[in-house]
Amino acid sequence: MVCEVNPKILPETDNSCGIDLGIIDFATFDNGEKVKAPKPLKSKLKRLRRLQKHLSRKQKGSKRREVTRNKLAKLHAKITDIRTDFLHKLSTKVIKENQLIALEDLNVSGMVRNRKLSRTISDLGWRSFRTMLIAKGEMYGRDVRIINRWEATTQTCSCCGEKGGKKELSVREWTCLFCKTKHDRDVNASKQILKVAGGQLDTQNGLQRECKTTIKACPFG
Numbered sequence: 521m522v523c524e525v526n527p528k529i530l531p532e533t534d535n536s537c538g539i540d541l542g543i544i545d546f547a548t549f550d551n552g553e554k555v556k557a558p559k560p561l562k563s564k565l566k567r568l569r570r571l572q573k574h575l576s577r578k579q580k581g582s583k584r585r586e587v588t589r590n591k592l593a594k595l596h597a598k599i600t601d602i603r604t605d606f607l608h609k610l611s612t613k614v615i616k617e618n619q620l621i622a623l624e625d626l627n628v629s630g631m632v633r634n635r636k637l638s639r640t641i642s643d644l645g646w647r648s649f650r651t652m653l654i655a656k657g658e659m660y661g662r663d664v665r666i667i668n669r670w671e672a673t674t675q676t677c678s679c680c681g682e683k684g685g686k687k688e689l690s691v692r693e694w695t696c697l698f699c700k701t702k703h704d705r706d707v708n709a710s711k712q713i714l715k716v717a718g719g720q721l722d723t724q725n726g727l728q729r730e731c732k733t734t735i736k737a738c739p740f741g
């Protein structure tokens with residue numbers, strides 16, 4: 521596996537980011553930026569499922585089964601390449617641009633009981649992404665913090681800190697009943713993740729600042 525980070529010390533930065541990992545968008549950042557998983561990956565994953573089904577129907581030891589098996593192996597390798605490349609590029613970008621990076625702890629099996637959904641999640645590579653961030657963070661002196669998943673980041677309003685109750689996965693936007701702020705579900709979660717990781721639950725300033733790019737002022741600096 522080739523890592524594209526330049527092996528030199530990164531200059532320190534005041535930037536920090538909170539990241540919410542999801543299915544619709546692979547990663548949502550606290551500044552509102554959203555990154556989707558590469559499209560070719562999705563179509564290839566579909567093809568993978570189809571081939572797997574075909575394979576199970578083919579007679580054992582048959583030539584056609586062998587052909588399908590080869591196709592499947594090639595596709596597997598291709599998917600791994602696309603995904604690894606995507607995860608490496610994104611994790612490197614995040615590490616380069618931020619001093620503090622906050623993520624939520626992932627408990628894929630416990631969090632998602634729906635088998636189809638948990639398969640999608642493992643396909644996306646959340647776990648690899650986290651592993652890469654931690655490894656690159658250590659290598660380049662960045663602070664990668666994983667927060668406890670019980671912090672209820674989707675339920676808490678990142679502006680006023682009030683809990684708005686449990687939200688189904690289908691609820692993409694919501695308005696805080698207390699401070700009337702309209703939230704994008706994932707952006708609010710990533711803001712909250714950063715807030716919890718920074719240990720600055722009482723200071724709200726800074727966190728409400730909207731930024732145009734990933735590079736933003738550190739609310740904790």
Ligand SMILES: [Zn+2]
Pocket residue numbers: 677678679680681682696697698699700701
């Ligand atoms: Zn609120």
